[in-house]
Amino acid sequence: MPVVGVIGGGQLARMMIPAAVALGVEIRVLAEVEDVSARLAATAVGDYRDLSTVLDFARDCDVITFDHEHVPQEVLRALVAEGIAVRPGPDALLFAQDKLLMRERLAGLGVPMPDWARIESSADLGAFLADHGGRAVVKTPRGGYDGKGVRVVDVAGAADDWLAEGPVLAEELVVFRHELAQLVARRPSGEVRLWQLVETVQRGGVCVEVIAPAPRAGDAVERAAAEIATTIARGLDVTGVLAVELFHASDGRLLVNELAMRPHNSGHFSIDGATTSQFEQHLRAVLDWPLGDTTSLAEWSVMINVFGALPADRIAAALGHQPAVKVHAYGKGPRAGRKAGHVTAIGDDLDDVAYRARAAAAHFEA
């Protein structure tokens, strides 16, 4: 039985477990602490930044993959030097770890992006602001997620604290019609499969809802998104699942916002809404097995994130109210604002599907 080792024990690792069980694949998780979301598959607990911890974990696995993109390059490269299959590999992951390198590399691939610049000083930022109507988005190259490490700024000194640590990325503040995400999987031997383009709805920089397929995109945008994602997956030699977050700008441009080289929140709908889920596909891809059909199981899927907690009595109430909605709880202790689960509804009428998903999710509101 092939053994897939997953570094990190969050909900993405957790949601790989059902796929591994079905495929007859053994899944082992290197957890940060004992009581992680993916504890059922945790076979080791330790620091993913510590080479000997990671090497000990990885040695008996057929392939190493990830719940997150934070494993240091030195650790990744040491694994590769030991002959361990790391997917996605360090050369690809680099571009998910460092937003400045990502922008430089995507520019080389000719992928459409917001205007951007490498900012070394407040003078640089001042110049960028002057060129972009006095407003910009500034991002730390590393460590940002869910709105952290991101600021909308309008004065040249607004990133001085970050600049003291090193260069930052400035981007045009894109006025967009909506945000989209194109999920794609690629296996080492080259096969690529895409799911339907989805619309993602963010609140406070955090994804709250995903609609599949994107209801307002249109064929031309769908084709462009598929081409962009395929270009990136191939150009960066990505293996496993890649999520390409996109802006559909008010002026019609389709622009790459962020990349994630792992299963992604925008693809959770695929567990219940597609023939092959992103978690099954990720395992197949990192094992270099043939990829699965990604056809949707219904006209529409709506996925809604649940934050804070999913107490058992509320899960039961949500299931009782919406018997056809699928509830996914991540097995985390309660913490305000933290993603704790999601719900998905599928069906042939978008209004009805969205209503049912929202009605189920409402049971978890504080």
Add this chain to the structure above:
Amino acid sequence: MPVVGVIGGGQLARMMIPAAVALGVEIRVLAEVEDVSARLAATAVGDYRDLSTVLDFARDCDVITFDHEHVPQEVLRALVAEGIAVRPGPDALLFAQDKLLMRERLAGLGVPMPDWARIESSADLGAFLADHGGRAVVKTPRGGYDGKGVRVVDVAGAADDWLAEGPVLAEELVVFRHELAQLVARRPSGEVRLWQLVETVQRGGVCVEVIAPAPRAGDAVERAAAEIATTIARGLDVTGVLAVELFHASDGRLLVNELAMRPHNSGHFSIDGATTSQFEQHLRAVLDWPLGDTTSLAEWSVMINVFGALPADRIAAALGHQPAVKVHAYGKGPRAGRKAGHVTAIGDDLDDVAYRARAAAAHFEA
């Protein structure tokens, strides 16, 4: 987080794991040996016939349920006496454990069955044969499954070896058009949900293929099967999933063949083919949570059992050949004739669905 304890570590316990992961339910398995199919969730290894082993396992669980029906009544009743929730309970399980008691009880419920008799001696069997055209099916009341403990006989002395151990069940040899199964779930507070009636295809007394819905049954038979299954679930106070195996006789009668009080091979299609799988439903039912919608996700599902082994290279080949077929491997070592996995295809054209399922399954033929 609610804790469900499962006695027995076979593939039925294994396939409860993905459902438990999604629902945020903790699943713990009392395994027969270390390397069971459900080893990922095994928290104890021991003999399910030993009361102290089972009590130690059960004490910290919110509810106890089963991978099989072989836990002795004394053990079940001792758990109940300790205040432990056992679902289904011993009074219900009795009728899945003892085929003679099952026939007597179903007769009391007025459920249609093949002609049957309790046989104490070869003289009894001779009389039953004389009344039924010289042929009958004889079954040991306990311990039979997949064709074991079942004989077709035509002479009065053909069950003497079994009769030395105690009474047996004789049944009319039913000439049938096809075999059907009606899967139903019931929760302690009374809610009942049924899946579509399925046709089961047996070879050598073992189920090899399941088609959902049963393509040749017709509305009247579907209604009758649903009524029979509901009557049995309520009449026997079943909690969890109940499978009612049925003969559709050549003379038109619909007759109860066997009962299983747990998720059942005839319901494996529901993992990929229904809104709520039998494994999720079983967990919801034994927790007394609201039951899920059982609507099928496509017009047709075809499930085919795989026997012997599912080596990784053949899984990859099957997935490559049939990208939309779902492969389920039970993580068992190879053994000729043993159920080792299954494949399921779904879609809107039965011929195409059956072709795809069979083409995928063919990769595992010896």
